Amino acid sequence: MTDAEPYLRLERITKSFGPFQALKDVSLEIFRGEFVCFLGPSGCGKTTLLRAIAGLDVQTSGRIEQGGRDVSDLPASARDFGIVFQSYALFPNLTVARNVGYGLESRKIPRDERTRRVADLLELVGLPDAGPKFPGQLSGGQQQRVALARALAIGPGLLLLDEPLSALDARVRQRLRTEIVRLHRRLGVTTIMVTHDQEEALTMADRIVVMNQGGIEQVGTPLTIYRHPASRFVADFIGHMNFIPALTAGPGRVRVGALELETGELDDLPPGTPVTLGVRPEDIQVRDIGGHAANVFSAHVGELEFLGGIWRAALTERSMGAGPALELRADLSSNAVRDLDVARGAELMVAVPPERIRVFVQGASP
Numbered sequence: 267m268t269d270a271e272p273y274l275r276l277e278r279i280t281k282s283f284g285p286f287q288a289l290k291d292v293s294l295e296i297f298r299g300e301f302v303c304f305l306g307p308s309g310c311g312k313t314t315l316l317r318a319i320a321g322l323d324v325q326t327s328g329r330i331e332q333g334g335r336d337v338s339d340l341p342a343s344a345r346d347f348g349i350v351f352q353s354y355a356l357f358p359n360l361t362v363a364r365n366v367g368y369g370l371e372s373r374k375i376p377r378d379e380r381t382r383r384v385a386d387l388l389e390l391v392g393l394p395d396a397g398p399k400f401p402g403q404l405s406g407g408q409q410q411r412v413a414l415a416r417a418l419a420i421g422p423g424l425l426l427l428d429e430p431l432s433a434l435d436a437r438v439r440q441r442l443r444t445e446i447v448r449l450h451r452r453l454g455v456t457t458i459m460v461t462h463d464q465e466e467a468l469t470m471a472d473r474i475v476v477m478n479q480g481g482i483e484q485v486g487t488p489l490t491i492y493r494h495p496a497s498r499f500v501a502d503f504i505g506h507m508n509f510i511p512a513l514t515a516g517p518g519r520v521r522v523g524a525l526e527l528e529t530g531e532l533d534d535l536p537p538g539t540p541v542t543l544g545v546r547p548e549d550i551q552v553r554d555i556g557g558h559a560a561n562v563f564s565a566h567v568g569e570l571e572f573l574g575g576i577w578r579a580a581l582t583e584r585s586m587g588a589g590p591a592l593e594l595r596a597d598l599s600s601n602a603v604r605d606l607d608v609a610r611g612a613e614l615m616v617a618v619p620p621e622r623i624r625v626f627v628q629g630a631s632p
């Protein structure tokens with residue numbers, strides 16, 4: 267097997283629980299050394315997919331190949347992975363050292379080597395002195411580090427993380443996030459993490475698999491998923507987005523009420539086709555709007571919400587004639603708000619760069 271070939275290949279995986287289809291024809295390829303996140307709302311099937319990869323919940327149909335080997339029908343014990351669960355799942359009556367060494371013990375690794383390896387692993391996860399303690403004597407974050415060390419002990423080909431951070435408080439979560447990424451860089455172990463937290467996926471993953479209702483909506487790098495969401499679902503699930511109903515008006519142009527806008531992307535749709543435009547709040551410009559800028563219009567400032575580093579402004583464009591007004595949320599820097607005297611009730615010139623407008627065709631996206 268060469269590195270150009272996927273390390274893990276999922277082919278047409280389905281999973282049914284009675285009449286309910288939790289996974290619908292899922293195909294995916296993951297390469298050696300990648301950090302991949304399965305991201306999606308509760309119940310979309312991400313844990314079910316992870317458990318199928320581990321052999322903990324066998325798929326109803328489909329094929330799973332790992333490292334060039336067909337593992338579809340292998341029991342979990344015969345597959346090559348380490349796993350960390352949300353709930354730590356440590357043995358409460360065993361010391362930390364024995365928890366970490368558990369897999370080594372059952373593989374009959376000699377005691378000396380085991381002791382050395384456990385010490386290395388505890389060092390690796392930043393708990394060099396925790397060996398003699400019991401899990402109950404550690405904080406949640408520390409227990410999750412022990413769970414990580416245990417999962418890595420046998421040097422698995424695949425590290426599976428099932429919402430490993432969601433039981434932890436925000437600060438610990440943040441710190442462990444960085445540590446897991448660092449650990450991954452250092453060890454290079456192919457890693458799959460399930461999360462419903464978009465920020466976690468965006469900051470940690472090499473590639474994100476966005477799931478919805480038992481299927482895959484989009485696979486891509488965090489930047490691609492954020493900048494070029496393939497569907498309205500993805501656009502809505504990741505980050506904030508203004509959705510604006512519009513009609514096509516010729517190549518690269520759309521009409522929103524009386525306003526005509528230029529867009530960077532538009533398939534060859536006949537004029538008058540209903541579409542939905544997607545614009546991120548941070549892509550609405552209020553500064554340095556040159557004379558030749560496209561999509562410039564005046565907007566009325568409504569509510570202004572202070573979010574710390576930025577302000578979120580409710581903007582309304584009123585040249586719409588009889589139609590409903592165009593409402594937008596815009597994220598403005600504190601500097602812009604100060605320099606331009608942006609205040610509730612003010613009028614503000616705004617520009618929406620054409621290349622920052624996504625066009626979703628109605629009915630084509632779920």
Ligand SMILES: Nc1ncnc2c1ncn2[C@@H]1O[C@H](COP(=O)(O)OP(=O)(O)OP(=O)(O)O)[C@@H](O)[C@H]1O
Nearest residue numbers: 283286288306307308309310311312313314315462
């Ligand atoms: N053992 C089971 N029996 C019946 N239905 C199940 C079983 N396990 C999961 N499901 C259903 O399959 C769907 C997918 O579940 P899964 O746990 O994979 O979702 P998820 O995306 O991981 O969500 P969450 O973030 O809530 O865990 C859900 O609707 C769930 O109710």
